[in-house]
Amino acid sequence: MTKVEVINKKDFTKTQEEVLERFMEFQMAMIEKDSVRLDEIMSESYTLTHMSGKTQTKQEYIDEIMDGTLNYYKSIIDNPQITILEETKAILKADVTLDAKVYGMKGTWTLHSVQSMEKIDNKWYMSKWEN
Template identity: 55%
Template sequence: MSDVEIICDKSFSDVDSEILDRFVEFQQAIIDKDEAKLDEILTEKYELVHMSGKRQTKQEFISEIMDGTLNYYKSEIIDPTILWDDKERATLVADVALTAKVYGINGKWTLDTTVDFEKVDGKWYFTKWDN
């Protein structure tokens, strides 16, 4: 059973669906604390910008998920849109409602989310998550 829900009335092209599916896969991986999947999806240059402005590298982000500092329970992806830079780079823009316990605080936060993707060897990878 998935803990990730897409809330949207529009349909997506096949290539837009690839990116959206990859984001869903990522959201489920943070919920499941799937270190191997997170390591696969995020590029080495990945950067997370928290809503507080705090910036984290790939390893810092994964480490805080694995040690229980960041705990995600449910994700709702609301009205996602895919914007294209070129055939190898795209950006997903959406509101993402996350039910989580973050730095000891339980809550549900709706994040104004921008995720940058890059296609490498036929697969989409995250380079930045700005929320």
């Protein structure tokens, strides 16, 4: 079984498919604790807002993944809805269920996620994740 799954997927355009694949790549980099890949996928201005309301910068988020504060084991992306706003901006909305250990608590959480993405030099980058 794969560590990143998509369920209830719709028929997407080529551009929407690119956005979804990039988000899946991001999820896999979180699970694999691949700091180089995370750095490549996230824009420099990236922010993540946790369920608790805590907001982190790109580097703060990567640091907590790498030091074991945030541990991700599996991701299920349910019913992704992708809106292309312009040629260079996209919004991915989905219920993302993460099997994780975060801040010492092990569990499975479903996040009602809104992921903003931007296309730079023909590649999609994560710019903001809100839960």
